[in-house]
Amino acid sequence: EIVLTQSPGTLSLSPGERATLSCRASQSVSRNYLAWYRQKPGQAPSLLIHSASSRAAGIPDRFSGSGSGTDFTLTISRLEPEDFAVYYCQQYGTSPLTFGGGTKVEIK
Amino acid sequence: EVQVVESGGGLVQPGGSLRLSCAASGFTFSSYWMSWVRQAPGKGLEWVANIKQDESEKYYVDSVRGRFTISRDNAENSLYLQMNSLRAEDTAMYYCARGRGWLDSWGQGTLVTVSS
Numbered sequence: 506e507i508v509l510t511q512s513p514g515t516l517s518l519s520p521g522e523r524a525t526l527s528c529r530a531s532q533s534v535s536r537n538y539l540a541w542y543r544q545k546p547g548q549a550p551s552l553l554i555h556s557a558s559s560r561a562a563g564i565p566d567r568f569s570g571s572g573s574g575t576d577f578t579l580t581i582s583r584l585e586p587e588d589f590a591v592y593y594c595q596q597y598g599t600s601p602l603t604f605g606g607g608t609k610v611e612i613k
Numbered sequence: 614e615v616q617v618v619e620s621g622g623g624l625v626q627p628g629g630s631l632r633l634s635c636a637a638s639g640f641t642f643s644s645y646w647m648s649w650v651r652q653a654p655g656k657g658l659e660w661v662a663n664i665k666q667d668e669s670e671k672y673y674v675d676s677v678r679g680r681f682t683i684s685r686d687n688a689e690n691s692l693y694l695q696m697n698s699l700r701a702e703d704t705a706m707y708y709c710a711r712g713r714g715w716l717d718s719w720g721q722g723t724l725v726t727v728s729s
Contacts, residue, residue: 538714538715540714540715540716542658542716548721549708549719549720549721549722550650550658550708550716550719551719552715552716552717552718555714555715555717556715561715561717562717593657593658595658595660595715595716597713597714597715598714600672601660601672601674601675602648602660602663602714603660604657604658604659604660605657606657607657607658
């Protein structure tokens, strides 16, 4: 199975700052079938990005995804209060679907 | 509004069984693959199983294959997960989600606790 490694484990930033989250795959992700989710405390995950760089419906443009092959990045251009949460990447190009271990974005 | 609502979780002894349900609304349920994803307390996400629109394809993570069965009733707009031979390591919040690859709508989850 494809193992996804997210870094850093925790990111301490202030509102308005830029966040850069990394997701590295143990092998190439087929067709760049990679998604990003945000999970706020006590809530279910919600889809942000699919196909590595396509924003899901209703997602603001401060969220952007990039990358290909084994290296992917989620960038949040200016952190809003609701963005302090845990972020997961997920690959769906190869069965089984797998998730990364998550990056927590916390208030500095 | 797209909505999925899970139910059926609870406390069960090791070796026991539980059936989870997911009620869907706000979209044409019969047109979508559906999935179950779980999250152990304080841990990350783990995909469990998914099912094609007509039930002709079903896939499972290795750790549950042979113990869990995913099914659906398109007439009732419902998704199910039959869980048998439950183990302590199955303790988790179980989420129902729409989709096969990326998962674009999630329920709030139902908690399953396996303990004696």
